[in-house]
Amino acid sequence: MSAERILKNRIRAELDGRASAGLRRELSLWEEPGGWLNLADNDYLDLARDPALAKAAAEAADRHGCSASASPLISGYRAIHRELERELFAWTGLPAGMLWNTGFSANQAVLSGLPRKGDLVLADRLVHHSMVRGILQSGARLIRFRHNDTDHLEALLRQHGRADRVVFVVTESVFSMDGDSPDVRALADLRGRHGFFWILDEAHAVGWHGAGLAVETGVAGSVDLLVGTMGKGLGSHGAYTLFQDETLREYFVNFAGEFIYSTYLSPLVAAAALAGIRRARELAPQQTTWITETRRLREQLMEGGFAVPDGDSPIIPVPIGGSAEVMAAAEFLRTHQILAGAIRPPTVPAGESRLRLSWKRTYGEPERNRLAEALLAWRESVSAPATP
Numbered sequence: 001m002s003a004e005r006i007l008k009n010r011i012r013a014e015l016d017g018r019a020s021a022g023l024r025r026e027l028s029l030w031e032e033p034g035g036w037l038n039l040a041d042n043d044y045l046d047l048a049r050d051p052a053l054a055k056a057a058a059e060a061a062d063r064h065g066c067s068a069s070a071s072p073l074i075s076g077y078r079a080i081h082r083e084l085e086r087e088l089f090a091w092t093g094l095p096a097g098m099l100w101n102t103g104f105s106a107n108q109a110v111l112s113g114l115p116r117k118g119d120l121v122l123a124d125r126l127v128h129h130s131m132v133r134g135i136l137q138s139g140a141r142l143i144r145f146r147h148n149d150t151d152h153l154e155a156l157l158r159q160h161g162r163a164d165r166v167v168f169v170v171t172e173s174v175f176s177m178d179g180d181s182p183d184v185r186a187l188a189d190l191r192g193r194h195g196f197f198w199i200l201d202e203a204h205a206v207g208w209h210g211a212g213l214a215v216e217t218g219v220a221g222s223v224d225l226l227v228g229t230m231g232k233g234l235g236s237h238g239a240y241t242l243f244q245d246e247t248l249r250e251y252f253v254n255f256a257g258e259f260i261y262s263t264y265l266s267p268l269v270a271a272a273a274l275a276g277i278r279r280a281r282e283l284a285p286q287q288t289t290w291i292t293e294t295r296r297l298r299e300q301l302m303e304g305g306f307a308v309p310d311g312d313s314p315i316i317p318v319p320i321g322g323s324a325e326v327m328a329a330a331e332f333l334r335t336h337q338i339l340a341g342a343i344r345p346p347t348v349p350a351g352e353s354r355l356r357l358s359w360k361r362t363y364g365e366p367e368r369n370r371l372a373e374a375l376l377a378w379r380e381s382v383s384a385p386a387t388p
Contacts, residue, residue: 047235076264179315207233
């Protein structure tokens with residue numbers, strides 16, 4: 001049998017396995033029709049279509065063109081990139097950092113590049129796939145601690161921490177599928193007592209929680225390396241890493257293939273991200289209002305009998321159970337012009353499929369009622385006895 005045939009059979013078998021488990025993924029086109037309630041994207045501050053960002057992007061495209069056209073080490077690093085970096089430093093209080101094309105590449109570069117064989121990485125068991133993938137490439141030993149369990153983390157630090165190796169602790173400030181958060185103050189306290197290197201991914205906190213939960217809670221000075229994205233709450237594209245130590249920037253500039261060998265972030269999206277930060281800072285006085293709305297939505301869904309968790313992040317998971325059931329629920333919502341994420345394994349553990357609802361600062365009581373009514377109608381439709 002030819003290599004081509006062997007490979008094709010292998011690929012087909014893996015796809016058939018996904019299909020038989022009800023887990024096969026397919027691309028679907030989204031045209032953003034009018035009148036829909038979009039609860040599937042991560043545009044938490046509703047900035048992706050903000051006029052200030054569109055204007056900044058258009059002006060940057062006119063001045064710089066649509067592409068950086070080169071690696072940042074050749075000619076891709078422009079004045080707008082440096083201005084964006086400086087805005088991030090001022091916003092967060094962290095003194096050094098750099099930009100990346102995506103959050104995935106940032107996490108992979110950091111966690112495949114910093115840990116080494118002989119090091120130990122303690123990671124929350126629900127950290128993003130990009131982080132796990134980077135850690136596994138590093139050769140370091142990986143131990144997962146129970147989700148948001150600082151007591152378990154401390155026990156592992158006591159058991160495995162040694163003065164002759166580097167220990168990394170890796171977690172997120174707002175988890176992408178559950179919308180919950182660790183006690184970042186407790187993590188900062190642990191770092192002070194155990195001396196590990198703390199990597200915190202703020203991707204889903206940025207914007208909704210200002211510059212992130214670390215800044216909001218006053219512990220940013222304890223974070224050794226902070227990861228953030230500009231394609232979610234900031235309405236643009238790309239990612240950044242921020243450091244306490246300028247040496248880390250020099251290290252990644254010299255050794256991170258994800259940075260060295262890629263055409264750099266487009267100037268127009270860098271300009272839009274810069275405008276996004278400035279809009280987020282302008283909108284900050286409204287934060288109490290949008291957080292209150294998410295709490296009201298959670299309460300409304302709980303009153304309707306849905307087992308949603310408490311919290312104040314824009315991410316609200318609605319547990320459904322099986323893969324087929326969650327896909328059917330998402331399709332039912334679509335008939336009501338509501339778009340929601342249908343999340344299945346392996347993105348979440350087996351048996352934990354859920355609708356993932358992403359709230360926006362511009363939503364309020366009408367959107368809450370519309371969603372709650374549709375979910376109640378879906379539950380009634382699946383619990384009603386079949387017509388003879």
